[in-house]
Amino acid sequence: MPGPYSQILRLPGALAFSAAGLLARFPTGMISIGIVLMLSEMYGSYAMAGTVSATFVVAQAICAPQLARLVDRHGQAKVMAPSVTVSALGLLGLVVAAVAGAPTWTLFAAAALAGATIGSLGALVRARWSRVARTPKELHRAFSLESALDESTFVLGPVVATALATSVAPWSGVAVALVLVLVGGYAFLAQRSTEPPTVVRVSHTGRGGSVMRSGVMIGLVAVFMFVGGIFGATDVSIVAFTAEHGRPGMAGVLLAIFSAGSVIAGLLYGAKVWTGPAWLRFLVGVVALTVGTSLFQLASTLGVMAAVMFVTGFAISPTIINGNSMVQRIVAKDHLTEGLTWLSTGMNFGVSIGASVGGVMIDARGSHSGFLMVLACGVLAVVTALLVAPVLRRGGQDVAAHVS
Numbered sequence: 001m002p003g004p005y006s007q008i009l010r011l012p013g014a015l016a017f018s019a020a021g022l023l024a025r026f027p028t029g030m031i032s033i034g035i036v037l038m039l040s041e042m043y044g045s046y047a048m049a050g051t052v053s054a055t056f057v058v059a060q061a062i063c064a065p066q067l068a069r070l071v072d073r074h075g076q077a078k079v080m081a082p083s084v085t086v087s088a089l090g091l092l093g094l095v096v097a098a099v100a101g102a103p104t105w106t107l108f109a110a111a112a113l114a115g116a117t118i119g120s121l122g123a124l125v126r127a128r129w130s131r132v133a134r135t136p137k138e139l140h141r142a143f144s145l146e147s148a149l150d151e152s153t154f155v156l157g158p159v160v161a162t163a164l165a166t167s168v169a170p171w172s173g174v175a176v177a178l179v180l181v182l183v184g185g186y187a188f189l190a191q192r193s194t195e196p197p198t199v200v201r202v203s204h205t206g207r208g209g210s211v212m213r214s215g216v217m218i219g220l221v222a223v224f225m226f227v228g229g230i231f232g233a234t235d236v237s238i239v240a241f242t243a244e245h246g247r248p249g250m251a252g253v254l255l256a257i258f259s260a261g262s263v264i265a266g267l268l269y270g271a272k273v274w275t276g277p278a279w280l281r282f283l284v285g286v287v288a289l290t291v292g293t294s295l296f297q298l299a300s301t302l303g304v305m306a307a308v309m310f311v312t313g314f315a316i317s318p319t320i321i322n323g324n325s326m327v328q329r330i331v332a333k334d335h336l337t338e339g340l341t342w343l344s345t346g347m348n349f350g351v352s353i354g355a356s357v358g359g360v361m362i363d364a365r366g367s368h369s370g371f372l373m374v375l376a377c378g379v380l381a382v383v384t385a386l387l388v389a390p391v392l393r394r395g396g397q398d399v400a401a402h403v404s
Contacts, residue, residue, distance in 0.1 A: 004271050006139050011132050013194040014142075020191065021125035022149050024184030027177035028121075029157020029259070031056065031114075032355065033235055033252065034173035035094070037165035039107065040239070042098050050236045050359025052094075052107050054352035057232070059115030061349040068341035069118045075198050076124050076337075077189040083117045086183035090114030091178035095171045118181065121188065122150055123340035128194045130328060130336055137273055142269020143324050147317045151266060154259035162252025196337070211331050211339045219388030220323050221346035223286060226384055227319070228350025229377030231295050233358035234258070235351075237296070240362045241305065252304055256342030257306050261313025269318045278322045279392035285319030286385045288312075289380030297371035328393070350377065 009015045032053045039049035069078045090113035097106040133139040159195055161173035211217050235255065242250040270347055275279065292312025299305035331339035354377055361369035 004144050005267070008013055008133065008138050008141050008145065011138070012205055013191065014129075014132055016096060016156075017128050017188060017191050017194050018125065018146070018149070020188035021121060021128075021146075022153070022184075023180060024188045025121040025125075025150065026153045026157060026184060027180045028150075029153035030161040030173055030177040030232075031091070032232075032351065033158050033239065033255065033392040034161040034165065034177055035111065036190070036239055036253075036355070036359075037162060038095075038098055038170045038174055041165070041170040043103070043104070045363065046240060047316065047356075047363045048104060048360045049392065050355045050362075052104075052111050053236075054232070054356035055108050056111040056115035056349045057352035057355070059112040059117075059118075060118055061345040061352065063116040064118075064341050064345050064348070065268060065338055067117075068123060068338040068364065071119075071124065071333055071337045073166060073198055074127050075200075076127075076157055076195050077192060080119055080124065080185065081189050084181060087114050087116075087118040088178045088182045089115065091181065093179070095175050097128075098174075100271060109176065118250075120341040120344045121185070122146065123337050123344060124188070127330070127337045127341050132194060139328065140321075140325065141270045144266055144317070144321050147321045148195070148263045148266030150268070150320075151259045151262040151313075154255065154262075156256065158252035158255040158259075160252070162249055166249045184284045187312055193370055200398045209225055211335050212342060215391045216330055217325065217339065217342060219223060220389060221342050223282075223381055223385045224323060224343050224346035225291065225350040226313050226381035227286065228347035228352075229345070229354035230350075230374055230381065232351035232354025232356075233370055233377055234293065234296070234354070236355050236358045236362060237367050237374060238305075241368040241372055242302070247302060254302070254306055254309055258309040258313045259316075261310045262316035265314040266317030267403070277393070278326050279389065282319060282322040282326070283385050285315050285322065286381050288315035289319060290382050293378050294375050296374055297368055306384055309328060336404045 008033065009018065035056065036049045039052055040046050043049065060314040067079060067083060090110050093110035094107060094114060098112055126143060129139060129142040129146065133142050160176070164172040164176060212221070238254050239248070239251045242248050289312065292308065292315060295306065295308045299308055324340060325341060327339045328336065354373060358370040358373040361373055
């Protein structure tokens with residue numbers, strides 16, 4: 001690790017919980033594409049495969065904030081240890097149902113159970129960093145590191161899932177993911193010394209209840225939802241694009257290249273301490289991401305697509321880092337896990353819509369239609385970001401005043 005990151009990883013317990021957290025959320029990069037690869041091969045429908053994948057993500061999006069509120073009240077291990085176990089059982093049920101050729105409703109039921117109980121491991125890791133980091137500079141670097149590690153799961157995860165599904169068995173990618181969910185989750189939750197304390201009190205707004213009472217949070221989540229739509233539609237479109245070119249095994253490679261650009265950008269971004277307003281950098285990142293993804297539909301070869309995805313990936317991590325940083329400063333500490341989880345929820349909900357609608361469009365007219373869905377989500381992300389920019393700016397000013 002470069003110097004700035006090696007310094008924060010030497011903080012007490014940091015390396016251990018960060019490494020375990022990486023293992024625990026590695027399946028995040030495998031499950032969605034693993035479901036699409038498994039079911040499109042075994043049931044012959046991109047639309048059905050994309051919808052089952054979307055069911056997993058929607059269930060996670062709906063239930064993760066509720067799990068996060070329980071975590072803030074009762075602790076990470078107490079809530080998430082049994083929840084992770086149930087999630088792994090749901091993934092096992094999905095694999096068994098697919099192999100047995102079970103009715104489609106069983107696939108949806110298993111995906112919903114797995115998604116509803118998997119929670120947001122990234123939010124749990126970031127909540128621990130908020131406790132361990134001693135200065136805002138350390139926390140900025142920690143969030144940047146975790147964003148890069150998040151993206152690394154999308155570099156390696158799709159490659160692993162695709163390689164397993166195409167060379168071992170269509171269901172093997174999901175099967176490996178469920179094992180990692182258990183092993184990584186238990187390894188992370190077993191580390192009690194860095195677990196944030198549970199404190200139940202009235203929120204910083206003077207009212208109890210959800211952090212979504214905040215206009216800044218609503219604005220951020222709305223933008224993250226459409227950004228998630230970009231990712232969901234891209235996943236299923238790339239699977240179809242590579243199949244149309246006779247190279248289905250390249251789907252994971254292209255998605256890994258997309259995330260590789262984000263990993264590099266995240267590490268570079270975190271190495272520098274930025275002084276400008278985070279809300280403006282967030283807005284610029286959304287615009288850059290949309291401009292880049294709009295070029296996907298113009299790519300006619302795998303090589304051109306790889307180049308475009310790599311460059312576009314540089315807009316991902318900085319955008320997510322700025323969103324998480326704003327939440328960390330705005331939301332009270334005893335609601336931090338919930339606040340961070342809501343960003344993941346918005347993005348995951350968008351991923352589900354993008355994957356589901358994109359799958360239907362691809363079944364009708366091929367991968368080109370899927371990339372049109374990517375473009376539509378990008379345009380909506382930019383429009384929403386521009387509409388909520390005044391709210392984000394006011395929220396950023398309130399944060400600056402509070403910090404000073």
